[in-house]
Amino acid sequence: MNEFQHEMERVRKSAESEAMTKQAFQHMNQQETDELERTVQLLLDEIARECVRGDENLRVVHPSDGSTGFILHASSADSTEFAVSATCAQNKVTVNVTDGKWEELHGTMGNWGEWTDDKPVYSGPFDEEKIRKNVAKQFLPWYKNLVGAQTQ
Numbered sequence: 662m663n664e665f666q667h668e669m670e671r672v673r674k675s676a677e678s679e680a681m682t683k684q685a686f687q688h689m690n691q692q693e694t695d696e697l698e699r700t701v702q703l704l705l706d707e708i709a710r711e712c713v714r715g716d717e718n719l720r721v722v723h724p725s726d727g728s729t730g731f732i733l734h735a736s737s738a739d740s741t742e743f744a745v746s747a748t749c750a751q752n753k754v755t756v757n758v759t760d761g762k763w764e765e766l767h768g769t770m771g772n773w774g775e776w777t778d779d780k781p782v783y784s785g786p787f788d789e790e791k792i793r794k795n796v797a798k799q800f801l802p803w804y805k806n807l808v809g810a811q812t813q
Contacts, residue, residue, distance in 0.1 A: 756783040758799040
């Protein structure tokens with residue numbers, strides 16, 4: 662082999678090594694994300710059980726798409742649901758709540774209004790205390806409205 666071919670061989674091996682390192686890094690990141698999702702789901706399951714334990718008229722279901730989170734339904738058919746969803750990426754957790762309380766998103770779609778009842782309530786590294794606190798902060802007003810509507 663001449664010097665040119667040796668250099669080609671070195672470049673090829675270097676590229677293969679970089680590709681293997683990148684693949685291993687991606688696999689490791691995916692494992693960390695999967696573990697974080699399991700941890701978050703365990704926490705959300707615990708929060709859901711606490712909510713249901715506090716009122717026998719509530720029932721919990723998990724999203725049919727298998728995503729991380731839970732949905733609370735009241736026994737009354739006309740009540741809105743309370744849904745908590747979470748996404749995990751790069752050691753960061755984002756928790757959203759859907760509570761039936763619609764708010765206008767300003768600054769989107771020009772002069773047209775865009776409305777949502779899906780609100781981010783926490784974004785950052787996994788912090789059980791902050792996630793619990795922020796979900797409870799959204800749950801209690803929803804529950805107050807639910808109980809108020811049921812007693813009228």
